[in-house]
Amino acid sequence: MSASLKAIDGTAELPSLMADLATRARAAARVLSLASPEQKNRALDAMERAIRARASAILAANAEDVAEARASGATSAFIDRLTLTQARIDAMADGIRTVRDIADPVGVVTESWQRPNGMTIERVRVPLGVVAVIFESRPNVAADAGVLCLKSGNAVILRGGSDSFRSCRAIHVCLVQGLREADLPEAAITLVPTRDRAAVGLLLTGLNGGIDVIVPRGGKSLVARVEAEARVPVFAHLEGVNHVYVDHAANLEMAKSIVLNAKMRRPGVCGAAETLLVDRAGAATSLKPLVEMLIDAGCEVRGDDVVQRADSRVKPASDEDWDTEYEDAIIAARIVDGVDEAIAHIHHHGSHHTDAIVTEDAKTAQKFLNEVDSAIVLHNASTQFADGGEFGFGAEIGIATGKFHARGPVGAEQLTSFKYRVHGTGQTRP
C-alpha cells in the first residue's frame, strides 16, 4: 500500500472528514441544481475525453488493485468484476456520451393547470440534492453513477469497495477534470478519499442531513446492510427472483424462445428468470420441450414431481429453490394450475422485480399484468429487458424493487424530485 493510501486510512478524524465532504457536496448540489443543460454537457464531454486520454493511468492503477486482490486470495469472479480492460474503459467513455445525450430532466414542467381563481400551478422537476452511491468491486460504477447524478443535477458522494480504491481514484480524477473544465464545483462528484470501511457506516447515518438518498450497488449483503442501517431513504435494489409463466394458451415456439432468452442470455443479471411456471393445462405439449431445451442449452433444471418426470436429467427442487436468485445457469420449474396459481406463487416467492407471462390469450395476460405486484411485468417478452437502456432511459443507476419514489430502472428522471411553481396576480385565500 502506498504512503498516500495509508495516511488517510483509519484515522480518528474520519467523522469530521466525512462531515466536511457532505457540507461541500451540499454546497455543490445547490450550484448544480441551477446549472444549465449546456454547462453540464460541457462537463460530460470533458469527462469522456479525460477517460479516453488517461486510459493507461487508469489501467495502471487498476493493475495495482488487482495485484493486491490476487495476493489476498480473492475469487476469480471477484477479480473479473474488479479488472478493467481497454474495452471496459471504452465502454465507460461511451456510457458518458450516452448520458450526455439523454434529455436533461431538470426544469421540465410535467404538469400545469389553472385554478378557478386564475392562479396557474406548474409541477417542475428539480434535483434530489446529494446522492450517496455505495458500490462494491466494479470500478466503472464510479463513472456510470457519477455522470448520471450530474446529468440529473445532483451532487454525488461515491464510495467504492476498498479493493477498487486506486482504480476509482484514477477514474475520479477524470470526472473532476470535466467538472473543472465546465466551471462546476469539484465537490459535485466526490470520492470518499479513504479505504476505511467505517466511512460506509457514516454515510448510512446520512451525515446529519447531508445526504438525501443512498443507492447501494452490489451484492445481497451490501444491500441488506444498507437497508438495515440507513437513516435516510434508500433506492432499494433487492434481488430479482423473476418468473416466466407459460400459459396453456401460449405459442410454444414463442415460449421456448422467451424462456431460453430470459434464463440463458446472461444468467447473472438481475433481470434473468429464476423460476419457470408451466400451466398444467398445457403441460402435456409444452413441458417436455421447454425442459429439454433448457438442459440442452446447459441449464440445470430443478423441478417438482411432474417436471422431474418430463426429463430424467431434471433434479428435484427443494423448498428453498422457489426463493432463490441463482444468478447462474440454473432454473427452478414447477407446474401451476393456471394463471391464478401462477400469480399466487409469484406473490409468495417473488421479489417484486420482473415477471413475464407467455400467452396468446389477451384476457389472461391482462390479469397477470394487473395482479402481479412487480416493478416490471411483461406479456410475451423476455425478462432480460429489465434494463434502463432497454426502456429507453439511456442509462440507469440500478433497478429499484421498492415502491417509494423510484421503481424499476432508475434513470436520470428518477433521480429528480419536483416542486410547485404558482403564478398569481395578487390572489389571496378567502
Add this chain to the structure above:
Amino acid sequence: MSASLKAIDGTAELPSLMADLATRARAAARVLSLASPEQKNRALDAMERAIRARASAILAANAEDVAEARASGATSAFIDRLTLTQARIDAMADGIRTVRDIADPVGVVTESWQRPNGMTIERVRVPLGVVAVIFESRPNVAADAGVLCLKSGNAVILRGGSDSFRSCRAIHVCLVQGLREADLPEAAITLVPTRDRAAVGLLLTGLNGGIDVIVPRGGKSLVARVEAEARVPVFAHLEGVNHVYVDHAANLEMAKSIVLNAKMRRPGVCGAAETLLVDRAGAATSLKPLVEMLIDAGCEVRGDDVVQRADSRVKPASDEDWDTEYEDAIIAARIVDGVDEAIAHIHHHGSHHTDAIVTEDAKTAQKFLNEVDSAIVLHNASTQFADGGEFGFGAEIGIATGKFHARGPVGAEQLTSFKYRVHGTGQTRP
C-alpha cells in the same frame, strides 16, 4: 376508563397484536389494490352515510374523551383540537364525499411509449400498499386519512392520540361499516385497538415489512420522533417557516393584501407566513405601510433595526426569530438587499415548505421561483394556498417537506407508486 379500554392497555401481547394487524392489513391491501373505483366509491358513500347517522354516538364518545382530558389538565388549545361538534362531524362527512368525487388514481397510465423492437411500455399507477398514519388529538384525522388511503387503494393503520381513543373508535366503526357494505375487507382501515403508547414504537419499526410508509400528522415533537425512529419511509411534514419577500418592484397594494392574508387569515396553519422580507430598495415606500397594517390587524411584528424604526410598536427580533414557526399572530420582519439576499435568507432559515415573492418584475419572479428550494413557491399569491384543496387535489393527508416520493400537498395521487407493463409479441433481448 371503561373496562374494555383497560383490557387491552399495556398487555404483554402488544407485539403479537401489532404483527397480526399488519398481516391482516397487508392481505387487505392486496384486495384493495384490485378493487374497482366503483366498489371503493360504494364504500365511501356508505361511510359518509354512517358518519351522519351515528353523529350522536360519535359526539358521546368524544364527550368522554374531552371530560377525561379536562380532568387531566389539558390546555384549552388541546381541548379545542380534541372536541368534535355537529359542524365538525358534518365537515368530516362532506370530506368523505369530496374524496369520493376525486378521480381514482389507481390504474391510470401516466406514460406510454413504443420501443424500436415493437414492445410497448406503459407506466401505470398502483397503490403503495399499507400506510400507517400516526396522529395526535384531532379525531377527524381518522376519517380524513382513512378515506384518502382507501381512495388510493392503500390499506391504512390508524393510530390516534390516546386522548382521542374513544372518538376515533366511534368514527372507525362508521368506516368499517362502509367497507362491509361494499364487500371490502375490514382490515383495509384498521384502528390500533389500544391506547398503549408502545404501539407507536412498534409501528415505527415497520412491523417487519408490514408497513410501506408512515405519515405523521401532528406537532413538531411527534414528527421529530417519527423521523428519528422510523425504519420505513416517512412522508416528512416538517414545520412551515414560510417567507413573503416584497420586492422593490412590487405593487404595494397587492403586497399589503398578500402579506396580510399570508400571515393573518389563519396564523396557525402550516402555510402561514412567519417571516416578512422587504427589499431595501423599496423600503422607503413599502416598509411602514406593511408594518403598520400588520400591527393594526393585531399581529406582533419582531423586526431588525430598520424595521424597528418604521413603527415604535415593533419589537426587536432575536436570532431565533428567523427560524421560528410561530403558528400565531406574530411575524419576524427584516430588510434584505434585493432578491439575492432574500433567496439566501430563505436558503439559510427556511424549511422548504412554501415561500412567496411579490413583484411586478417577471425576471426577478422567475429567479425567485427557480432558486428557492421549497415544495411550493408562489409569485404574487398568498402562502396560505399551500393546501391540497386549493391545488385542486380534493383532499390531502398533509404537506410533505421532503423531496422523496411526495412533495407539497399529499393527495390521492401521491399515495400511489407505479409499475411498468410491457406488451410484446415474442421479443427477446439480443
